[in-house]
Amino acid sequence: MNQNKQKHTSLTHCEQCKKKSFIVFTCKCNKIFCIKHQFPEIHKCEFKEELFKMVIIPQTSKINII
Numbered sequence: 001m002n003q004n005k006q007k008h009t010s011l012t013h014c015e016q017c018k019k020k021s022f023i024v025f026t027c028k029c030n031k032i033f034c035i036k037h038q039f040p041e042i043h044k045c046e047f048k049e050e051l052f053k054m055v056i057i058p059q060t061s062k063i064n065i066i
Contacts, residue, residue, distance in 0.1 A: 016043045 011020040014034035025038040028047040037043045 011022060012024045012032050013020055014024065014037055015031040016033055016037035019034060021034045023035060024032045025035070026032055027038070027040060027043070027045055029040075029045050031043070033043055040047065
């Protein structure tokens with residue numbers, strides 16, 4: 001047997017159903033979901049889009065002129 005081969009078993013749990021999955025998605029709310037629960041409408045995403053638009057985007061779009 002080749003000892004250099006590493007077994008890659010990166011299973012991650014879905015935040016909604018708690019099932020283990022190889023294919024996962026990270027939402028804007030920084031939680032991990034399976035294919036079934038990947039969309040914000042399905043997992044009742046806690047990410048506040050309006051707050052993000054009001055606070056974060058204006059801060060990142062400022063241009064400094066020297």
